[in-house]
Amino acid sequence: MQRCRKCGAYSNYTKIRFDHMGICSYCGFYEKHRNVLEQKTALEKSFLLKMEIGKAKARASGARYDCLAAFSGGKRSAYMICQLKEVYHMRILAFTFDRSPSKKRGQGYRRDILEKLHVDSITFSAVGPDMGGSGCDPYLAYIHSIYHHSYLLAGQYKIPLILNGRPKRRILQRADSTEDIEPFETAHDLMGFERQIFREMGVEDPEALFDKTEFLDDVEAEAVSYFAYHDVSEKKIVHTLEEKIGWVHTGGNGIYPYADRADQAVHDMAARMYMEKNGFPPKTGELAFLVRTGKLTPDQADALLQKKP
Numbered sequence: 071m072q073r074c075r076k077c078g079a080y081s082n083y084t085k086i087r088f089d090h091m092g093i094c095s096y097c098g099f100y101e102k103h104r105n106v107l108e109q110k111t112a113l114e115k116s117f118l119l120k121m122e123i124g125k126a127k128a129r130a131s132g133a134r135y136d137c138l139a140a141f142s143g144g145k146r147s148a149y150m151i152c153q154l155k156e157v158y159h160m161r162i163l164a165f166t167f168d169r170s171p172s173k174k175r176g177q178g179y180r181r182d183i184l185e186k187l188h189v190d191s192i193t194f195s196a197v198g199p200d201m202g203g204s205g206c207d208p209y210l211a212y213i214h215s216i217y218h219h220s221y222l223l224a225g226q227y228k229i230p231l232i233l234n235g236r237p238k239r240r241i242l243q244r245a246d247s248t249e250d251i252e253p254f255e256t257a258h259d260l261m262g263f264e265r266q267i268f269r270e271m272g273v274e275d276p277e278a279l280f281d282k283t284e285f286l287d288d289v290e291a292e293a294v295s296y297f298a299y300h301d302v303s304e305k306k307i308v309h310t311l312e313e314k315i316g317w318v319h320t321g322g323n324g325i326y327p328y329a330d331r332a333d334q335a336v337h338d339m340a341a342r343m344y345m346e347k348n349g350f351p352p353k354t355g356e357l358a359f360l361v362r363t364g365k366l367t368p369d370q371a372d373a374l375l376q377k378k379p
Contacts, residue, residue, distance in 0.1 A: 077358040078368035082349050084244060084272045096355075099246045100362050106253070107242070110301055113253055117299035120231070120256075120292065121158045127230035128161070135163040137231035138224055138291075140216075141191065142166070143180045145317070147235040149307045150296040151187050152314050154233060164191040165223060167216045186315040194219050210279060213267060218284055221260040225289035232263075236295045240270055243355030252298040261285045263293040271352075351375060 072081040074094035079086055087095040100107065121136070128136045139154060141147045141164040154160040164187075166180055184191045220232055241252055248254035250266050257263035261277060264285075268276040277285065311317035357371040366374075 074358070077361040078371055079354065079358040080350065083354060083358070085246070095246045096244065096358065097362050100242070100359075103248070103254075108301075113299040113301075116253060117294070117296075118158065120294055121154075121160060124231035124292070125160070128228070131228045131230070133228040133230070134161065135190070135227055135229050136161045137163070137233050138220060138227075138229050139164050139189075139233045140167075140220065140235060141180065141184065142235070143183065144235075145307050145311055146237070146297070148183055148187065148311055148315070149302070150233065150235045151184075151189060152310065153296070153300075155187065155189060156314075162189045163223070163227065163229065164189050165220060166191065166193045167219065168193050168195045183315060192223065194223075210268070210271075210273065210276075213271075214264065214276070214280055214284070217260060217264060217267065218286070221263075221286050221289045221291060224291035225286065230291055232291050232293045234293065234295050235297060236270075237297050237356075238301070239356040239359040241266075241295055241298050243359045244270060244272075252295050257293045258290055259285070259287070260289065261287075266293075270355075 072088060072092070073079065074086070074088065074097055075092040076097045077094060079094050079096065081088070083094075085095075089095075089098060106112075125136045127133075137154065137160050139147070139151050139162050141151060143166070151162060151164055154162055164184055180193075181191075223229070224232055245251045250257070250262065250269065252266070257266055264276045268274070273279075308317060354375065357366065357374055360366040361368055361371050
């Protein structure tokens with residue numbers, strides 16, 4: 071099986087193409103746009119402008135909040151909210167999606183973190199419209215439900231911005247065009263945002279999976295990925311959270327023992343379904359991206375690909 075000579079991605083990877091030198095189309099795209107994607111100062115200025123425009127829209131509409139911020143309970147979303155508040159001076163409504171509202175195990179740590187961050191918050195569950203048409207797997211319906219509810223909130227509170235903590239390696243893993251890809255383009259409605267999200271998972275036509283009324287055509291809010299504009303090391307994230315909210319190491323990646331295990335069953339299910347459908351693990355693209363950007367060697371990526379979670 072052919073592999074990219076640069077990032078090591080295999081020829082069975084989604085829509086991959088190779089040039090005469092054996093370099094894949096995803097590496098070719100990154101090289102072509104490297105100057106944009108690695109211009110830290112310009113990206114942060116672009117993000118700042120989006121935040122200022124969002125604030126102006128919120129003031130004009132009389133909205134109480136400038137942005138919605140997705141909060142999973144993990145360190146990346148906690149860091150994002152901390153920076154939005156302290157660096158960009160945003161009025162934030164954090165939202166949490168509770169997969170099992172009847173189980174209180176994970177609710178305490180999220181509430182504790184948000185209290186330390188001094189932001190308002192709201193929690194919602196999957197209760198709502200019948201998510202998913204025929205042939206839609208449960209994980210895609212779960213993802214759709216999260217973003218459907220976030221746009222419902224944006225419409226209800228007249229909030230112009232929805233912030234998420236997707237890492238750059240996920241956003242750009244399949245980027246071979248600037249269309250519908252941050253930081254080149256952002257989505258301003260639910261349909262556009264889900265095209266971005268599902269494209270990352272290898273699904274090209276999300277609107278075919280769900281009832282069109284679920285896409286809330288009358289709600290407009292710009293979806294912005296914080297880490298598409300900020301290159302922040304894990305070390306800096308942890309250090310910042312230790313200083314600001316007393317981050318507690320638990321041997322995993324979260325703040326508290328249940329922070330990273332709350333949705334583990336869902337992620338395990340998604341990984342199995344992804345492998346069955348595509349023939350390669352879901353982290354394949356992200357690891358190839360890290361090789362592409364020089365953060366890993368091909369051998370290191372291979373070792374991580376073989377490592378059991």
